[in-house]
Amino acid sequence: xxxxxxxxxxxxxxxxxxxxxxxxxxxxxxxxxxxxxxxxxxxxxxxxxxxxxxxxxxxxxxxxxxxxxxxxxxxxxxxxxxxxxxxxxxxxxxxxxxxxxxxxxxxxxxxxxxxxxxxxxxxxxxxxxxxxxxxxxxxxxxxxxxxxxxxxxxxxxxxxxxxxxxxxxxxxxxxxxxxxxxxxxxxxxxxxxxxxxxxxxxxxxxxxxxxxxxxxxxxxxxxxxxxxxxxxxxxxxxxxxxxxxxxxxxxxxxxxxxxxxxxxxxxxxxxxxxxxx
Amino acid sequence: xxxxxxxxxxxxxxxxxxxxxxxxxxxxxxxxxxxxxxxxxxxxxxxxxxxxxxxxxxxxxxxxxxxxxxxxxxxxxxxxxxxxxxxxxxxxxxxxxxxxxxxxxxxxxxxxxxxxxxxxxxxxxxxxxxxxxxxxxxxxxxxxxxxxxxxxxxxxxxxxxxxxxxxxxxxxxxxxxxxxxxxxxxxxxxxxxxxxxxxxxxxxxxxxxxxxxxxxxxxxxxxxxxxxxxxxxxxxxxxxxxxxxxxxxxxxxxxxxxxxxxxxxxxxxxxxxxxxx
Numbered sequence: 117x118x119x120x121x122x123x124x125x126x127x128x129x130x131x132x133x134x135x136x137x138x139x140x141x142x143x144x145x146x147x148x149x150x151x152x153x154x155x156x157x158x159x160x161x162x163x164x165x166x167x168x169x170x171x172x173x174x175x176x177x178x179x180x181x182x183x184x185x186x187x188x189x190x191x192x193x194x195x196x197x198x199x200x201x202x203x204x205x206x207x208x209x210x211x212x213x214x215x216x217x218x219x220x221x222x223x224x225x226x227x228x229x230x231x232x233x234x235x236x237x238x239x240x241x242x243x244x245x246x247x248x249x250x251x252x253x254x255x256x257x258x259x260x261x262x263x264x265x266x267x268x269x270x271x272x273x274x275x276x277x278x279x280x281x282x283x284x285x286x287x288x289x290x291x292x293x294x295x296x297x298x299x300x301x302x303x304x305x306x307x308x309x310x311x312x313x314x315x316x317x318x319x320x321x322x323x324x325x326x327x328x329x330x331x332x333x334x335x336x337x338x339x340x341x342x343x344x345x346x347x348x349x350x351x352x353x354x355x356x357x358x359x360x361x362x363x364x365x366x367x368x369x370x371x372x373x374x375x376x377x378x379x380x381x382x383x384x385x386x387x388x389x390x391x392x393x
Numbered sequence: 394x395x396x397x398x399x400x401x402x403x404x405x406x407x408x409x410x411x412x413x414x415x416x417x418x419x420x421x422x423x424x425x426x427x428x429x430x431x432x433x434x435x436x437x438x439x440x441x442x443x444x445x446x447x448x449x450x451x452x453x454x455x456x457x458x459x460x461x462x463x464x465x466x467x468x469x470x471x472x473x474x475x476x477x478x479x480x481x482x483x484x485x486x487x488x489x490x491x492x493x494x495x496x497x498x499x500x501x502x503x504x505x506x507x508x509x510x511x512x513x514x515x516x517x518x519x520x521x522x523x524x525x526x527x528x529x530x531x532x533x534x535x536x537x538x539x540x541x542x543x544x545x546x547x548x549x550x551x552x553x554x555x556x557x558x559x560x561x562x563x564x565x566x567x568x569x570x571x572x573x574x575x576x577x578x579x580x581x582x583x584x585x586x587x588x589x590x591x592x593x594x595x596x597x598x599x600x601x602x603x604x605x606x607x608x609x610x611x612x613x614x615x616x617x618x619x620x621x622x623x624x625x626x627x628x629x630x631x632x633x634x635x636x637x638x639x640x641x642x643x644x645x646x647x648x649x650x651x652x653x654x655x656x657x658x659x660x661x662x663x664x665x666x667x668x669x670x
Binding site for chain 2: 123124125126127130177178180182183335337368369370372373374375377378381
C-alpha cells in the first residue's frame, strides 16, 4: 500500500492510498479517515460505497463526514467504484464500465477479469484495512449512495452478522426493476435474471436475508427516484418480510452531495450508536 | 441576475448565480446559501473570499459551512476571485491574472479595465446581494482564505463600521512583504509601494485602521506560512497597535480545504455571535 496524500482534518488524518489489487488486476485508490485515538486503540469502521461516475474523491471532498467521525471515533473508508486504467474494458455510457462497477463479480466477457468489486470490497480491501489501520473489524458498519447504496445493502444482506449497522442514501433498491440495474447486470452477470437476485436488496430480503435494522434517506426531488431508485419497492419488501427499516423521504432534496452532506452526520451518529453499543 | 443552479441543502437553499458586472466588464458567477427563514425575515450575511486559483465552487463544495449557517440563520456569499473569459487578460502564473484578482482595483495596463475586484465586492456585488436576497446589510461579516483572507482583512479595515465581524483562514497578512503580494501589486497597482498600503492588512493597521476584533486560524504545516503568509507580521502589527486579535496556530494543519472545513463552523459561530448580538 502506498500513501498518495495525508491531510490533517477535523482532529484526525484524512489519507488517500493506492495498492495493487489481486481481484481487479489493477491499482486501486481509496481514502481512509482516522480520528485521533489513544495509542493501541482500535476504532469501529464505517464503509461508504460511492455512486455512478464517482471515485473515492467525491465523498472525501464533499461528504462532510469528518466532524462526526472524529467526534464519535469512527474510521471512514471510501473505495473507488470500479477498476481503472487504460487496459480495463469500458463502455461509452456513464452507467456501465469504469465508474460503474455495481459491486458485483462479473461473469461475462470482457468484464470478468477486472470487474470484481464485490470480492474487492468484501474480501481484499477489508483485509488490507484490517492490516494497515487501527480498525476493529468486529465493529463494522456500511453505507453508500445510489449505486453504492445498492452495494451497501446487498453486501450487508449477503454477509449476516458482519455489519452491525447498515444505511443508505438514495439507494438503487432493486436492479431487477430499473434500467440502470438491467443494463449493468445483463452486462456483467448475463441474461439469467435468477442470478441477479444476490445483487438486489429487495430480492435478498424476499429470499430471507435480514439485517438488524436499516436507515435510508431519499430526497423527494431526486430526478432518479421514479425510474431508477424506486424506494417504495424497498418499503414494500421490508413490510412484507418484517424487516425493520427507517426509510425517510426528505422533502425537496435531490441526488447530489448537497443532499448527502446534509444527512451524513445523522448517519454517522446512527452507525456510531450501533457500533459502540 | 440568472440562476445557474439551486440545491436544497442543510435546511436551506444553496444557489449559484451569474450576472453581468459593470465593474469587471464580464459575466461573474457567485454562490449564496440562504437558510430557511420566516417570510419577510432578513438574515445577517457572511462574505467568504476565496484564495488563489479558486472560484466560488471550491468553498461551496468543500467548505462545510452550511450546517452552521443554517443553525445560526446566516446567509453565506462566495464570489469568484477574478474576472473570467477569453477577452480578459491573463498571466501564465497561477498567482496573477485569472483566479488571482487580489481584491484590488488595478491601475496598470492591460489589467485596469477588468481587474476591479475591490469595487466589485465592496460596491457592485453588495448592492446585488442586498437587492436579490433576504439580506440584512446592517449585519455583515467577512472572512476568507489565503488571498481571500487578505481580501477580507483589507476590505474590512478600509470600511470601518461596515462589518461587525472579521475573520480569516491562513491569510496573506502583508502583500508588501511576500512574493505573491509583490508580484500582484506590482502588476496591478504599479511599482510605487506607498500605493500598496491600502491593500496590506498590516500597513492599514499601522496607519490607524481598526476592527472591533479579529479571528485568524493558521495551520502550522502550511507550506506557504514562512514565505508568503507570515502570520507573525500580523501578530506584531496588532500588538503594536493595540488591535484586539485572536490568532490561533493550528498544529499540523495545512493550506487546504481539509484545514478550512475543520474550523469553518467555529468561524460561523464566531461571526453569528457578533452579527446577532
